[in-house]
Amino acid sequence: MSTEQPESAPKRHLPGHIVAALAQAGSATDSAGQSWEGRDLAGEENPLHKFDKDDGLADAQVVQALADLRAGTGSEASVHQAMANARVFVAVVAQLGEEAMTEHGFAADKEADMALVKIKGPDGRMALPVFTTVERLQAWHGEARPVAVYAPRAALSAVSEECQLLVLDPGSDYTFVLRRPGVWNLAKQIGWTPSYLNQAIADLVQEATGGYKQLRQVKLAPGRGVGSRDAQGQGVPGGGSGPELNLQFVFATGTSENDAREIATNIHGILSRNSEFAEAVDSLEISLLSSSS
Known part of the structure; x- marks a missing residue:
């Protein structure tokens, strides 16, 4: 038996360097406080034009990492690592900011803003x-x-x-989803290890599970939502939207279901209040098993 329990992480605050970068976005000045007005923004050294000569093709390292994952020889962490230095494309659409009436009485766009296209996942997350x-x-x-x-x-x-x-390449032959912890680490430009392979998370679980005589073992495994499928229906061992982590509680033979559930609930409560665990685990499912199974 298993129960899925999405993590409700405590309110998080962005790291300082991310806050600073967001504050700078769209500013009238550069990071040194110098105004953009009247400056020549042409030339290869201008960071705003790093992709002037872009051919629009895929980054070779990302293509290889995705191919390895689909072949069963790669990993989600390898895709994340490839993306760390890759150019991708985001979709932007015009969004009416202000409407005005023409002299003939028709509504016309007076101002339009550019907005990122966002989508809603099956679980309601953006x-x-x-x-x-x-x-x-x-x-x-x-x-x-x-x-x-x-x-x-x-x-x-x-x-x-x-x-x-x-969500990488929605609507294509293969769509890869990078879950919340991976997204945050990519934004902070640091490496990412999925929670089901993270030794630090395994240690936190062991600390939280001590003192229960009926509990024989707790195993970390990929959640049933880690895997994904390509357009042909072929299974891929990664790239799914979650649940990400499966905690498998193995109890001594004869442990009642009520006792097993109570112990698992207590341990889950301890882990959910741990900020390191909450940051590293996107979503969680729990399996209650008998040592004889």
């Missing part, structure tokens, strides 16, 4: 779609404008837009 190629973005949304950004910047935008997921 996600930011990103694309490896211009072609895939345009096939998914014909009216969207592709904007080239480094993947960590896309993750930063996802955090700013309160999106908990990055």
